[in-house]
Amino acid sequence: MGCNFPYYQSKERDFYLLHGDSMELLRQFDHQFDMVFADPPYFLSNDGLSIQSGKIVSVNKGDWDKSGGFDFINDFNRQWLTLVRDKMKDNATIWISGSMHNIFSLGQILNELGFKILNVVTWEKTNPPPNFSCRYFTYSTELIIWARKSDKVPHYYNYSLMKQLNGDKQMRDVWRLPAIAPWEKSCGKHPTQKPLSVLTRLILASTRPGAWILDPFAGSSTTGIAANLANRKFLGIDQDIEFLNISKNRRLEIENPQKADFFRRKIAGFIDNSQLNEFLESEKLKTDIKVILGFCRAKDLKKLKSEKVFYFHAVESENNVKDFPVGLFDANRLILYSGGRSKPTVLTGLHGEIKTIDLKHKTLIQGKEDSDTEFYYEIVLDEVFNENDGLKFALDAKLLFDKSDAKNIKLFQQYLPALTTWEKVLNALKP
Template sequence: MQTYYEKKDLKLFLGDCIETLEKITPETIDMIFVDPPYHLSNNGFTCQAGKAVCVNKGDWDKSSGVQKDFDFHQKWIACCKRVLKPSGTIWVCGTYHSIYSCGFALQKSNFKILNDICWFKPNASPNLSCRYFTASHETLLWAKKDSKSKHIFNYETMKNGEWDHDKIKQPNKQMRSVWAINTPKMSEKTFGKHPTQKPLELLRRIILASTNKADLILDPFTGSSTTGIAALELGRKFIGIDAEKQYLDLSIKRFEQAFSKKDKLW
């Protein structure tokens, strides 16, 4: 397990997520956010910034077939369960290409699914073929380790927090399972971008909902480490794993900028 970057309460590891997870001490993680490969790199096209672009993201996103893709999801989910505390929860993000497989794998590992969240993207890209409904959401599965475990849910924060950016959330009403959050802002791509980068606002909400300050958060497919940036901002600890050096280098630039901003506040 190669430590690629370490500063204060943050650690990044370069390597295969399953091999790295197997070396982490069992039951030490408070929350896991997982944005696994959706296996969409099939030489097709999508719309990005008004232009047709190839959907291929890298070899890591290519499908190996339904059964092998499912086997892969089962392996990393089993590894995540081993390192998760009894009170911990896991969040898994995906589209219809992957989320059903992940959900079944969670159930086979005896996780208890608490919610499926619809992350609605008001600014989603249009559909180029005009033969399908425009894909404008992703699904988040939130699960606890088993049916008997007691998990963290910061109900009051979700109900009474400031969520002015979300047109669906009504003031002083319970947080519903549909969240309207735009895709990443340009300011979140200052040093470049990951092809499946998630918006900071999404991760802020997840972390505020299901962790407390000083909790340890893990992202086994960390990419450009949006999870880690949100964790740092909110006073949590973070471990990120990725097999792609270029995205860990991007993560480091983002972390250094975030640390610089925090230092200025002090």
Template sequence: MPALPEESVDLIFADPPYFLSNGGITCHAGRMVRVDKGDWDRSRGADANHEFNRAWLAACQRVLKPNGTIWVSGTRHVIYSVGFAMQQLGFKLLNDITWVKPNPPPNLSCRYFTHATETILWAAKSDRSRHKFNYRLMRQLNGGRQMKSVWTIPPPEPWEKRFGKHPTQKPVALLERILLAASDEGDLVLDPFLGSGTTAVAALRLSRMVWAIEQSGDCADLAQRRIVAELVQVDLFVCCTKGLDLVPRPVDRSRSRTRHGMTSRPLTKLMQQERMFYFVGTDEREVIFSVTARTMEEAWERFRNSPKAGKDIFCVIKTETEIYLAVGK
């Protein structure tokens, strides 16, 4: 953070450690498991936790533009300390959003209400800030009525976890709502606790620029894979299959003349690997169903369980996509 220029960022989203991985139990996928999100989430005691929150919030305040805003999400373990630190530092508290999670895991001890919400504090840099709020857009997204500070947004969808899981991954829809509410295209967004990269994915989708910080190499790798997949879209269009010769006559097209004579090429790192199966309908002669799967059998199984199951299939096209990031000479 100290390397970032002062007053350069329009919006910050921070999802700091919750300090709740301390040996408690929870319910995950119907099983009783220990709460252990990683070393980064262990409590160091109330005073040390508060000092940590104060320190990173002060660093964020320095890089925020005078009219910039910060959004911090957290549970009861951390959010009161964050709110108090914001007051101590002179932020201007704007809203406390309640994010409601439909279908939360049950409370196994049966001694508390089921935890079903997180709080998101929204604050401006100081009392003098004239903060940005895209009021009309929010009202439009809410069917023409003022949007309330209670947001019901489901947890991340399976497609958001296709490159791997992070224990506290936020849904892209939540970050999109935040960015749409308080930033515009071209604005600079910062996430000091990037995790799996959700803020970066949402920012790229909405044409914002993004800076991010993450201490764990594994999380940074996962975030990088998600970001690359956002930047590179591989689509298949079947233009004409009518005259397609289906006699099996395999041709190896993997060699191309452009490769000959190439003595060195940049070092690359595999960022994304995907096997897609496209089902072309007999009547339509176009792709009527597509799916990622490991094998042809699995793809057919998924097709048979899809709404297109009764359709006659003319052919199935399998594509393998690998995206490599150039990492050196």
């Protein structure tokens, strides 16, 4: 991650905690995230009173939540949003939870900095605490702004899953989910802890497996726990060591697979208590898809768009076809990349599902009879190439293959077809 020592790092390197002021720490490391969730101070600690579990309590959360007026709130939001924007991939999105006290400031600053607001989700608590003063309606909602970094670059949205969770009707921007429950507080209390159900829904809606998620105001790291339970990765920052301890203990708690399974079954917002596990399994299978990366010269791309068949030169040595990438014949998907010499290696956006792969002699291929190359691999796709703008990115080859996979790394460097997985391609997407 390239920053100074984390306060905690999980064995699996999928959960990092940094201790300190986000305004400083965000400047000190270099990493691009797929998604951000932020639950910044609401500036609510105004010495008022509220009711919690039947008892009258102060609304004060801590010094970090005391307001210094409108200008202070605007300056604070401008500062952290500028720093966080810099840490987002161009196709990344940000979710910001707020209340009427800071949401207008957040909306204004998001627009000012060039974000594009996609939705303002209303989380309606199914079990809100009663209103103590009896002079207002009961506060039963929180707002969560969803915005993308850039007006121009498309974002990811798992439309079909969201529809499925809403009984096969389009998911709306009002989410009826319960407030925090006692089983979520097994490692200690944070005064403004968010429920796992809210975080799980927004993570599944806006990220793919393996995505990196940042939370600059992590608190008890609900974001990180939801991320890891759903096979995503997390970096959280908080200035309070007590909250980082709760975070670390929550992460250690889910090292136990039974505990993790218990949480996945308890998380609300699913049709039944096994739906989340089933969905995560199906997501895993999808990302384990084997992918052939096929090289194509930039000038041939246009012609290929209407094609269903793609040829690779087979590697030859003294007229024998040498062993090609291991498992090439098991591959399910073909993705074309381009570039070379002084140009960067890029995914072209062209991809297709593989129907058949055959090794063929040139005499059996129309138009290639006179070629210097004797043998070709012929890949026939289910349909003509699809073009997806989300797959048009510069590639970091180090992220495409395991370090130990010397063979495919070499093939890729020589612009020959190399074998990887869909999960690795998604991880390697570098805007």
